[in-house]
Amino acid sequence: MKHLQQNQEFRLNEILFENRNKQYGAYVLRNESDRILTKSLFIGVSLLAAISITPMIISTFRTVEINERDFTPVPPVMIDVEKKDPPAEVVPPKTVTPPPPSVRQYDSQVVTPTRDADESKIVKDIPKDAIAGVKNDFIAPPATTINIPTTIISGPGTITPPKVTPSTGPDNSVKEGGELSVEAQFADGIESFRNKVMNKFDNSDFESDYVMKTTITFIVERDGTISGIKADGKNLDFNAEALRTIKSIKGKWIPGKNKKGEAVRSYFKFPISMKFDN
Structure with a gap:
């Protein structure tokens, strides 16, 4: 195929340069263009490869000279060892x-006192x-x-601090969340407590189109009573009525238990939300 193309190009050149001076440079260049391009390609690739490999060859055979004058010794690291004073010499009392x-x-x-002591002397x-x-x-x-010593010099001694026995009294801290194995609960159940709150809540003084909310927080003591009742709602009147309602509910609580199964003081949160129709 290539030979055929070359023959066609040769014939084309013969037609173009018919009755012309074939010694002219263009005729020679057109006939030898393929050979010149191939030769130029190999020369260019060879030069590019030589340029790329030359720095690697130079770096391989080049030796690194170390100038001793430029070497700066690292200063020694001084470790400050605390010197302990020798123990004081123990001088026996005079x-x-x-x-x-x-x-x-x-x-x-x-x-020495005795029963029949002689007190005559x-x-x-x-x-x-x-x-x-x-x-x-x-x-x-x-x-x-008179040579009577006024001071007694003695050596250093070790003073043993008194042993402090930790108090074994009850833990009065208030537990919550992950500190409890069993949370506190109303004796009759949380649903009974919720119903009592709804029945005892006085909503006669409230008129609002939106839902009023508050969260009651109190401490369930170890004896089943509650203390420290607080409300965190935005409406002060609604908070006051919620506190009054919680305080008016009768009934015992079952205290929460810690990881050891012991009854402890714990927090209990009870959210309240209501909507009043005008």
Whole structure:
């Protein structure tokens, strides 16, 4: 097929350049155009490949020179180790040195009390210039200098803090939600409680085309009573009537229980919504 096309082009060239100078450059270029294009294609691809591979070859054979002058040593990391002071030297307490014989003294030793104790050696009238000693000697002249230590130096000791026993009294905190295994409930059932609220609610003073809402929150105590009743509605009169209604309902509540099955104080929420016809 290609040979046929080349023959057709050759015939076309012969027709175009019939009776013309075939030595003219255009005739030669038209006959050799395919060969020139193919040669140019291979040359272009070869040059592109050489340009692409040259940087890779250069980087492969190039050695990296390390300049020692540009190297900056990393400063050492100083770890501050806290030095503990050596324990203080324990100095035993000094004993009381009995005064010399030339000093007035009185017997300051404490006698062990017994049933038949000898009180004859107990001296009640002690001279003012006498000092504590090991015997009663009021004849010697008064002492001039006495080495009696005034302080006792001792080493560090460990003081054991008193043991605090936690209180085992009842838990008075108020539980709610995930802290309860069983929620508090009205003894006769929640439907009975709802019916009592509807029957005791006085709606004679309310006229409104829209629904009035409030949520009553109170605490169910461990003994089944309720306390801390609150209302969070927007209408103050509606809140007041809702509080009065809840307080007027008689009946016991079953308290909620914690995860251990113990009766605890817990919150209970009761929503109220009403629409009054004019």
